[in-house]
Amino acid sequence: MTLKKTQSAVDDLEGLDAETIVYDSNQRAEEGGGADCCDERETERLILEFHYSIPEEMEPGAVIGNMARDLGIDVSELTRRRARVVAEGTQKFCELRWETGCLLASEKMDREELCAQSPSCVLQFQLLLEDPLEIYSILLHVQDINDNSPVFENGQIELELLESTAPGKRFPLERAHDPDIAPNSVQHYSISASDYFALEMNAQVDRNAYPELVLKKPLDRESRADHFLTLSGVDGGQPSRSGAASIHIHVLDANDNIPVFKQSVYTVSARENSAPGSVLIKLNVIDLDNRIYGDVSYSFSHVPDKTRGLVLIDPVTGEVRLTGVLDYEEAASHELDVQAKDGGGQSSHCKLMIHVIDENDNAPVIVIKSNSASVPEDTSPGTMVALLHVYDLDAETSGRVTCYVSDDVPFKLVSQVKNDFMLVTDGDLDREKCYHYNITVSAVDAGTPPLFSNKTVAIMVTDINDNSPVFRHSHYRVHVAENQPVGTLLVRVRADDADEGKNAKLFYSLSEDVTAYLSIDTETGEVFSAHSFDYETFTHFHFQVMARDGGSPPFVSNCTFWVFICDQNDNAPVVLYPVELKGHTADDMVPQTAPAGYLVTKVIAVDADAGHNAWLSYEIVGATQPDLFSIGLHCGEIRTVRSFVKNDDTKLTLLVSVTDNGPETLSTTATVNIAIEDGMRVIDQLSARGTDESHVLSDLTVYLIIALVVVSSFCLVLIIAVLYMGLCKYRHVYRSPANLPVFPPTYGPPGYFDTSGFNTVRKDDELNWFLTSSSWKGDFRFGSGFVDFDMQRKTLRSGAIAQDVESFQCHTNSK
Known part of the structure; x- marks a missing residue:
């Protein structure tokens, strides 16, 4: 392991100091506990820590250190990057001022409440900087001040001594307890002046000294049956504090043996969560006296606050039993002072050490420190969306945590700081496929059996304009009748966009070459006629409709529309032959000898409409001689019905009606003048192939x-x-x-x-x-x-x- 240590400059306020330690992440294994990354691979990561030493009981608002100067950045950078201090628990003992860059105390810190009498009291925080994300550890070393006075458990000490007690006999006294730690704890004891007694210190195995009362000269009950002394305990603080207890010594008749423990210190181990009523240990003392002077009773002379209600000693048998539930996370060990006192008033003391064995009874805890509620779908892989802090209150193996997420989401966990994990994107996001993720972050410890914890992180994927509009068909065919009024709805075009919001809002437009004929509602896609169409002018045309979304930049798609104009019967037939010039129609000549069925002439008409509307029918509606000529119903050919006779007129006039085949028929008339010429040659090809009407119908x-x-x-x-x-x-x-x-x-x-x-x-x-x-x-x-x-x-x-x-x-x- 490589260790680099550098001293950085901090404010000289209140005598505080700060040091920055950079160490290799492999140190985790030596320290025990912690959280491992989900992929088990050993990676080199650097952790930057800031250490500050502060006295306990600092007033709120007192300066701990200057974070801007220690980080080497400008104060404005703290505001821009939304710097903040994050604590693990509910109490937040310090806060960061953006204006000055100073780290200030926000609550009073009582070292005795936080760390009891532990030699070292360290509070850990994280300094979080965003854009880009940086995390630093802040370790506050809370230094003890002399804010507690020594206290004796029993303010009145009762001693009963036989008058036969030999000078030099030593009598252990109760030790004063000071919540402070050295050198602010109890350093020495003193008693009030006495001719019979002196005070000496007796060092124990755990290096704690007990005061002992030493008899300087023989007692005489008859001359003085009671002695009153004052025992004082003084700590080493500046200024020092002291506590006192009264000693009442009763001089009794001879009881020359005191109870004796076999050991001065007893050590026992017990698993946390052991059942109440379990016997931890049975203490035993030896007293050589008989009867009342040999009867010994057991009691605790001092019980720490964290141990009260957990253990009980049987005053007769000396059995120490559990009355509560041991919790390793609250206290890893318990120290008790036990007193054995005989019927003559003499007593002895020993210490009972109870070590709690940790069990895997705490599941990992996942805390979301920072969470982005939404991310755009074009977010690049590796972008952080959440910051998680994972820890386990258990120790050693049971406190090692592995953290992971499921494989079916495009996210993964990355750890750069001990116990802190960044949830980052691990692939491309597509809102159209999945717009919401409920990511389950799981943590499992290494205990037996292992315990699990889950935390759900909700991430919304926001839309970007990455989809073009799509028409439901690439080509459309529309039929519209001619002569429709301007503003007639021709078609409603629809396109779809897979995006949402403004990116999916579509605006429709037409190609410029048809704007004189058509108009479109840009929002609904309804296409209207801007011109009355005439089938006889043009029968069809095509145009393009463009759909543009509201994104930035917008996407555009096109589709083609074919418009076919349907013919209406709006044109009457027009007679092309016979031609009427200045109100006069030329005569068609027919030979006098023409046989029946002879083709005389042909009426030619045209209709500007199409299809059935242009199918024409011919009919003779007037004639100077009705029974002489017939006309083809559909061809307009005028033929003779019979041969001419001498009585027939030589000048004949026919009125022919030409009617179309429309739903509402239109018609016109034509006048045919026929002149019968004698001597004109008959053309055989103009004779009918048959005159029988049944032949035509057949x-x-x-x-x-x-x-x-x-x-x-x-x-x-x-x-x-x-x-x-x-x-x-x-x-x-x-x-x-x-x-x-x-x-x-x-x-x-x-x-x-x-x-x-x-x-x-x-x-x-x-x-x-x-x-x-x-x-x-x-x-x-x-x-x-x-x-x-x-x-x-x-x-x-x-x-x-x-x-x-x-x-x-x-x-x-x-x-």
Whole structure:
């Protein structure tokens, strides 16, 4: 063991001194007891101790030492680091003044009450500095002052002496007791002047001197039967104190033998917590006298305060029994003065020493000196969260304590100062996994059987912003009907954040490119329309919603929304042919010899809506000659019902109604002027394949059945077609019916062309596929679809298929 000792300067107040001792932690084993670290490994630790010697009974407020100067730090450092003195018990005898750095007495210290007559009286405290944590031991050596006077147990000493007592006979007297220790204890005795008696000291085995009364000359009862003396005990204090007892000597007739103990000092050992009534020892004396002079009675001449009520001596047999419970922690030994007195008044004395054997009857004590109620989850490993002091009142092996915590918590115990343990973090903390720890600190001593103690330290893990918001889906699809009013709620977006408090409070925002069309409630995530949507202007668009938490720095997450606008029937059909110019409609000519079913002309109309809303129906609602012409319900072809006769008018007018298929139908009318020309050649290809209406209906039924059968496999055809379209860069592929009328592009608005096979002109930015009842004409066509290159880069398979599926869904929803 290496020992280094240095003397530091302290205040010269009250003659106090302080010394700092630094010693190796291996000294613990030599000192006995203490607490070991939980991991049994021998580690080198330095303990810094400050020793101060102070007199007992110091007034509160008296200066013990200057801690700031002894530590070598500035006084302001004590305040900043919240320095404080921590005691083990409930009494706090000293306190630290931050303003001056002085260690002051806060209570009077009675050395006799604290340490009885122990040669050394040391009080131990800890000086605790935080930020960073430092612990120092403070040892106060309480010095005895002469504050107690010698006291005789019996203020009146009665002696009975035979007149036949020979001069030189010695009679032991009661010793005075002084709670102080040497040199303030009793140092010498004196008696009042007497012609017959003198006082001498007799040294005992334990180095304590007993006063003895020595007879100087023979007694004569007849001349003087009683003698009165004063015995005084004087201590060695400055100034000295004294105590006195009266001695009354009765001169009796001859009793020339006194009781004699076999030993001057008896020693006995007893285990603490022994059962009351147990016999510790039986004392015996020898008195050669007979009868009354030989009858001896036993008694305690002096019983210390700590021993009162614990033992009792039988006055006849001399047996010493326990009447209370011995406690090693209160007193490790008991010293008793025993007196044996015969019937003639003569007595002798001996000392009885009772040594208490320690038992493991005290569990370890865990005291929380400092505790952090909460720690942030980003706390680095090794950060102290609590300071614990562990001790055991038992001695030697039973007082050695091992301290540990369970392995399932990210904390461990570290000891740098004897009996003090720091609870530090031993891993990363995650509030989202565990926000509260009840850490059980266990202490076990080395006794047999061992005793355990537990202490629970509660630690709350506070949140930091370490989690980004998470949307419940990465992509969303929203359908909204066109022409909805501004402020219509489209969707409510929700994101979650695993953090708490302000770190989990989310604020939503939209990408800047859609702020003209949409608005969002930053707190609720509700997205509203800021613009009335028109399906005919654009059919879909996408935007991003950003969620930002309230942490510092904040975390941001995004999700993508696809908005598909559902068509409403808000556009009436528009007639493209026949064209009416300045209120006049051109005539369509038909040969006089045209057979029944001859194609005269074709009414072409378009509806800006889509899907079912754009399916048009044609009907003749007025005619100058009603039974001459018919019109195809869906194709708008006007054919002859019969051959012309001479009585038929050569100038005919038809009023055709064009109606769409919306929930609330919209319609328009077209006027067709037909002129019958004689001599005009009949074109065979314009003749009907059959005039029987049942033939048309039969074809319609057949193709409806075919559509139902083929629809399950048509998706595969579409995929192949779309791939082909991609290779062809969206070129138009179609098969045109032969010999149908061709209309100039000026007859229709730009961007429209016929893909239906029955003269329903569609916008070229819309791609729809379908079969109709007139598909027997052989029309099966693709139109160029709307190309969203941004969308192509996303996860949708193709703009065309998605467009068609969404149109179908919107139509289904509207139904």
